[in-house]
Amino acid sequence: xxxxxxxxxxxxxxxxxxxxxxxxxxxxxxxxxxxxxxxxxxxxxxxxxxxxxxxxxxxxxxxxxxxxxxxxxxxxxxxxxxxxxxxxxxxxxxxxxxxxxxxxxxxxxxxxxxxxxxxxxxxxxxxxxxxxxxxxxxxxxxxxxxxxxxxxxxxxxxxxxxxxxxxxxxxxxxxxxxxxxxxxxxxxxxxxxxxxxxxxxxxxxxxxxxxxxxxxxxxxxxxxxxxxxxxxxxxxxxxxxxxxxxxxxxxxxxxxxxxxxxxxxxxxxxxxxxxxxxxxxxxxxxxxxxxxxxxxxxxxxxxxxxxxxxxxxxxxxxxxxxxxxxxxxxxxxxxxxxxxxxxxxxxxxxxxxxxxxxxxxxxxxxxxxxxxxxxxx
Numbered sequence: 312x313x314x315x316x317x318x319x320x321x322x323x324x325x326x327x328x329x330x331x332x333x334x335x336x337x338x339x340x341x342x343x344x345x346x347x348x349x350x351x352x353x354x355x356x357x358x359x360x361x362x363x364x365x366x367x368x369x370x371x372x373x374x375x376x377x378x379x380x381x382x383x384x385x386x387x388x389x390x391x392x393x394x395x396x397x398x399x400x401x402x403x404x405x406x407x408x409x410x411x412x413x414x415x416x417x418x419x420x421x422x423x424x425x426x427x428x429x430x431x432x433x434x435x436x437x438x439x440x441x442x443x444x445x446x447x448x449x450x451x452x453x454x455x456x457x458x459x460x461x462x463x464x465x466x467x468x469x470x471x472x473x474x475x476x477x478x479x480x481x482x483x484x485x486x487x488x489x490x491x492x493x494x495x496x497x498x499x500x501x502x503x504x505x506x507x508x509x510x511x512x513x514x515x516x517x518x519x520x521x522x523x524x525x526x527x528x529x530x531x532x533x534x535x536x537x538x539x540x541x542x543x544x545x546x547x548x549x550x551x552x553x554x555x556x557x558x559x560x561x562x563x564x565x566x567x568x569x570x571x572x573x574x575x576x577x578x579x580x581x582x583x584x585x586x587x588x589x590x591x592x593x594x595x596x597x598x599x600x601x602x603x604x605x606x607x608x609x610x611x612x613x614x615x616x617x618x619x620x621x622x623x624x625x626x627x628x629x630x631x632x633x634x635x636x637x638x639x640x641x642x643x644x645x646x647x648x649x650x651x652x653x654x655x656x657x658x659x660x661x662x663x664x665x666x667x668x669x670x671x672x673x674x675x676x677x678x679x680x681x682x683x684x685x686x687x688x
Contacts, residue, residue: 312655313343314646315379317372318350321386323624325353325631326638328383328404333639335364341653342646343367345375354631376400380655383642385635387427393417399672401655403645405429405442408669408680412687415669415680422673424657426649428641430677432666439644440663444488445637450626451492451567454594455481458563459500461612461619463590467501478503482557483522484578484603485567486513489596493565494522502563507554509568527553551580559586566603567596575600581615589617598622 314337316329327350329337334344344366348358358368369375376382376397384404388396390413396402399422406427408415418425428442438444459466462479469476481497483490486508494517497504504522506513517524527550558564558579564587569575575597584593584606595602598609602622606613610624627634648664649657657664659671669677675684 313379315375315382316346318347325628326385326635327351327354328385330635330639331360331364333643334366338365347375354635390414390417396421418670419673425670426667427669430667437663440641442641446627447488448492449630449634450596451489452496454565455493455496458592458594461592479562481563482561483565486517489567494520555583558583564593568603569597569600577605579604581605584618587618591618593620596623
């Protein structure tokens, strides 16, 4: 089977779906990897490193796609890219079908089969393929580095002849994978860390990393698959009221609360920002979903009353080497479910294969997406 790896075309996307080492591993399982020239260069994987591992490198996308049974990408193809794919090809990538209906339509018209790693079931067997979690690890780490760079103070405690410098007070909002990595990284840098999450199960994880869990007088909001469920406006209003003092007492606030396929909940209001001290920092990892801070602008730094609000956009792309390293292994593990003896042979009775499949041989099989297409013909 031939696997095509095209150059990513989304502005600012520096990751590559398959790195050279993984291409070499796949070759050993009967999968021929064809890479578009330059695809790995932004992530610091030159074309020659692919050739050294037995992959084919071609300058033209048409040559990469010719004879391919499957395409591996980071970002989903645009509608135009999907329309240019070979008839009946399979595609695996990040894909939010409810927000990318035109791409879904184009894939269906080509008779394609499309798998979305955004829809990967949250089960133990799927952990090795969980690209959302692997990339969230990168995001949580990067958020703290950005905060430390912007904060005009030290993170750790310093005891000097000139006096004692207290540690920075960091509040992490959301203790999923990104939040836990942010907690761990902030702790390594010596900060005093507090964390909040609507899920009761998060408390033990937060405390295991040496941070203090912020408990509010609210009902827990545990959702399916380990995610937080979408909260009512009444819950969010009460939450913001109780969190206000925590936010205003912090030097750094890192927000990570995102619900797959939904707008990010607003946790930090403009009023809270006004109450924060001069030189303090907010790093919003949910900026691409609308932001957890009311004043966030995706991809920009906004300064309000001496408070810097950084809206992180496509954060894993800021560390493309290791982000690609992790994502590439997720892809390889997923391929293990749809490729047998070097041939594309997906088992649609497998809950992971079925759960990630949005389009199957031109038919939209993901229920919520099919309903949206009916409503938006």
